[in-house]
Amino acid sequence: xxxQRRIVADQVAASLFEAEIAIDAALAKAAALAGIMPSLxxxxxxxxxxxQGAVERASEAFAALATARRAICxxxxxxxxxxxxxxxxxxxxxxxxxxxxxxxxxxxxxxxIRRAS
Numbered sequence: 001x002x003x004q005r006r007i008v009a010d011q012v013a014a015s016l017f018e019a020e021i022a023i024d025a026a027l028a029k030a031a032a033l034a035g036i037m038p039s040l041x042x043x044x045x046x047x048x049x050x051x052q053g054a055v056e057r058a059s060e061a062f063a064a065l066a067t068a069r070r071a072i073c074x075x076x077x078x079x080x081x082x083x084x085x086x087x088x089x090x091x092x093x094x095x096x097x098x099x100x101x102x103x104x105x106x107x108x109x110x111x112x113i114r115r116a117s
Contacts (some may be wrong), residue, residue, distance in 0.1 A: 005086050016076060023072055027065040034058040 037055050041048070083089060 002087065005088060009083060009086065009088055012079065015071075015078060020072055020076070023065060023069050027062065027069055028059060030062040030065050034062050 041051060
């Protein structure tokens with residue numbers, strides 16, 4: 001039974017990590033898009049009125065992706081709780097390397113979220 005739980009947990013963890021990576025990539029691309037439009041507009045000497053709607057929609061997409069990122073981080077935390085409930089608290093999933101030592105101001109996002117909870 002423990003072996004089956006481990007297999008399930010491995011599959012869920014792999015899917016979670018893929019989703020986290022995809023959301024981060026989409027967030028970075030949306031930020032790049034939102035940032036490049038005003039720069040190129042200025043460079044081309046085009047009026048600020050041109051393309052304002054596109055800048056606003058790209059900014060909305062970025063905000064929605066930031067919200068999705070928060071939700072996937074919260075999903076990660078909830079799955080950590082489920083992992084313990086399944087008796088797999090001592091099992092590590094994902095990258096086996098421990099995170100680099102960081103100063104308090106550079107703490108990883110999940111550590112910051114856990115402290116806030």
